Amino acid sequence: DAGITQSPRHKVTETGTPVTLRCHQTENHRYMYWYRQDPGHGLRLIHYSYGVKDTDKGEVSDGYSVSRSKTEDFLLTLESATSSQTSVYFCAISANRANTIYFGEGSWLTVV
Amino acid sequence: KNEVEQSPQNLTAQEGEFITINCSYSVGISALHWLQQHPGGGIVSLFMLSSGKKKHGRLIATINIQEKHSSLHITASHPRDSAVYICAVLYGNNRLAFGKGNQVVVIP
Numbered sequence: 593d594a595g596i597t598q599s600p601r602h603k604v605t606e607t608g609t610p611v612t613l614r615c616h617q618t619e620n621h622r623y624m625y626w627y628r629q630d631p632g633h634g635l636r637l638i639h640y641s642y643g644v645k646d647t648d649k650g651e652v653s654d655g656y657s658v659s660r661s662k663t664e665d666f667l668l669t670l671e672s673a674t675s676s677q678t679s680v681y682f683c684a685i686s687a688n689r690a691n692t693i694y695f696g697e698g699s700w701l702t703v704v
Numbered sequence: 705k706n707e708v709e710q711s712p713q714n715l716t717a718q719e720g721e722f723i724t725i726n727c728s729y730s731v732g733i734s735a736l737h738w739l740q741q742h743p744g745g746g747i748v749s750l751f752m753l754s755s756g757k758k759k760h761g762r763l764i765a766t767i768n769i770q771e772k773h774s775s776l777h778i779t780a781s782h783p784r785d786s787a788v789y790i791c792a793v794l795y796g797n798n799r800l801a802f803g804k805g806n807q808v809v810v811i812p
Binding site: 632635636637691693694697698 | 745749790
């Protein structure tokens with residue numbers, strides 16, 4: 593199994609509070625991604641990173657920011673959580689865009 | 705944008721049956737992934753293919769680039785194959801587009 597860990601795995605937070613999800617990898621892979629998964633939708637890309645301090649937006653990036661200060665860590669921040677951001681968040685990694693992609697276990701976030 | 709359609713949305717099979725699930729997409733791609741997601745959420749990569757066929761155990765994945773179509777076959781299905789199977793395609797400026805998944809249930 594690829595070495596990817598997400599934290600926290602489960603979180604309940606209140607509307608308007610900031611939340612940070614962490615993705616940590618031990619594979620030294622260049623690409624890291626944050627997706628959200630919601631009923632009735634496929635996985636949707638929030639942000640991705642192609643190197644330290646190199647990030648780009650995905651299709652559902654509004655309300656989210658990311659940072660990657662080290663190869664192994666990719667942080668996703670909800671600046672002011674809203675109920676529409678209640679979702680399951682998956683981190684993923686790949687050595688390059690055309691390689692096998694490996695997913696973390698998921699982080700269940702509930703915004704009340 | 706690449707639309708990814710998976711069918712059937714839901715499939716129930718008896719243990720031992722041969723299962724086929726399908727993925728169609730709308731624009732040219734450079735690669736296609738089949739992923740498996742068990743209840744509880746973990747997502748595992750099964751195959752990545754850009755042409756032809758790949759086999760791993762009881763799973764076979766095929767792709768027809770001209771027809772923009774891929775199939776995943778499960779031979780001698782088992783209850784542990786019960787999962788959601790997700791198709792994802794790599795296209796354009798290295799974008800991944802995901803289908804909504806095929807829910808497969810295998811009854812003992």
